[in-house]
Amino acid sequence: MTPSLWLLVIISQAALVGGQIFLKRAMTRREQADPGGWLGTLALGIATMTIWFLLWLGAMHRLDLSQQMPLEGLSPLFIVFGSILFLGERLHWKGWLGIALTSIGVVLVSMS
Amino acid sequence: MHRPVPPVPKPGFFRNPYLQILLTVLLTAAAQILLKLGADASAGDDSAASWLGVAELRSGWTWLGIFACVASFGGWLYALRFIPLGIAFSLTNAVHIFVPLGAWLILGERINLLRGTGIAVIIVGVVFLAQSVAVAEEKL
Numbered sequence: 001m002t003p004s005l006w007l008l009v010i011i012s013q014a015a016l017v018g019g020q021i022f023l024k025r026a027m028t029r030r031e032q033a034d035p036g037g038w039l040g041t042l043a044l045g046i047a048t049m050t051i052w053f054l055l056w057l058g059a060m061h062r063l064d065l066s067q068q069m070p071l072e073g074l075s076p077l078f079i080v081f082g083s084i085l086f087l088g089e090r091l092h093w094k095g096w097l098g099i100a101l102t103s104i105g106v107v108l109v110s111m112s
Numbered sequence: 113m114h115r116p117v118p119p120v121p122k123p124g125f126f127r128n129p130y131l132q133i134l135l136t137v138l139l140t141a142a143a144q145i146l147l148k149l150g151a152d153a154s155a156g157d158d159s160a161a162s163w164l165g166v167a168e169l170r171s172g173w174t175w176l177g178i179f180a181c182v183a184s185f186g187g188w189l190y191a192l193r194f195i196p197l198g199i200a201f202s203l204t205n206a207v208h209i210f211v212p213l214g215a216w217l218i219l220g221e222r223i224n225l226l227r228g229t230g231i232a233v234i235i236v237g238v239v240f241l242a243q244s245v246a247v248a249e250e251k252l
Contacts, residue, residue, distance in 0.1 A: 022197030024197040027189055031119040042189075049241035053181070060151055068178055076205055080198040089196045095244030109208050110229030 005062055009047060012055035016075055019081040024087060073106030074097030121194050129194040130242075131201050133186035139184035141210035143177045145218055150174030201243055206238050 001009075022045030030087040060068060076099055083089040091099075121127045150173035168174045191200050209231050215221040223231075 014134050020197060020201060023189065027192040031193055053174055054166075056176075057151075059149070059153070060147065067175050073205070073208070073217065076198075076202040079201040080227060083198040083201075085198065087197060091198055091199050092244040092247045094240045094247060095199060095202070098237045098239070098244060099149030099205075100210075101240060102234050103237075104200060105230045105232070105234030105237055106205060106208045109212055109227050111230075 001063075001067075006082045008055055008059050008062075012052050012059055013071070013075060013078055014028055015043070015052035015055060016050050017078050019045050021045075021082055021086050022048055024083070066071070067112055068110075070110050071105050077103065119194060129191040130203075132191045133195070134206075135202060136184045136187040136191065137204055137206045138210060139180045140204065141214055143180035144207065144211050145214045146173050146177030146180060148207055148215075151179065170207050175228070180216070195245070199241060202241050203238060205234060209234050209238075 022041055026038045026041035026045055031033050053100060063071075080089075080091060080099060084091070121129055125131065147168070150168045150171035153171040153173060154167045188200075212221070212223055212227055212231060216223050
């Protein structure tokens with residue numbers, strides 16, 4: 001992988017984490033008694049996810065499926081760290097075990 | 113720290129947020145296979161447009177894949193109203209169960225022992241994720 005390809009992958013992962021956090025914030029706010037501004041946050045989330053989608057399509061063009069899948073196996077981990085940091089979510093140890101197993105499974109699938 | 117009480121979905125089979133996650137996963141798996149078909153159709157292209165994935169837009173498969181992505185988005189937003197982001201997103205790893213199965217059925221890719229083992233490990237992981245949700249909901 002070339003440095004520019006790494007950069008493409010890193011920026012697309014960051015956009016994915018940021019976009020998902022915006023979406024979750026929007027949908028949480030929507031449920032509150034005063035949901036003001038949730039549509040703006042939703043739009044921000046959709047815009048960030050659109051950036052992610054285009055960058056990811058560009059990366060997909062250059063990576064084999066076997067290279068993409070380990071990267072994708074890691075993205076839930078980035079999302080979990082993001083939701084702990086920015087949303088204050090907690091995870092039971094069974095949740096951590098589940099994430100570890102699914103990530104290992106994704107790597108096994110991609111190695112084959 | 114004060115935490116707002118998470119909302120509870122209205123009763124009804126289709127309103128179950130976990131069913132919506134399953135639908136999201138199935139549509140995402142379909143989208144991945146369609147986008148792969150679209151990417152293969154423009155594999156020789158190394159123009160500037162291809163770095164942003166714009167070259168793939170010339171393929172009808174890519175547009176079908178985008179449609180499946182958009183459709184999966186509705187279920188995803190609904191699920192986010194009720195499920196923590198970390199757990200919901202980790203559950204979407206189940207995509208990697210359905211992509212190899214779909215690739216086997218549609219693209220003719222073989223499932224060998226390693227790939228089959230990987231699929232089994234993912235299924236066990238999803239079961240643990242589901243149990244962690246049950247524990248979290250008991251505490252409320």
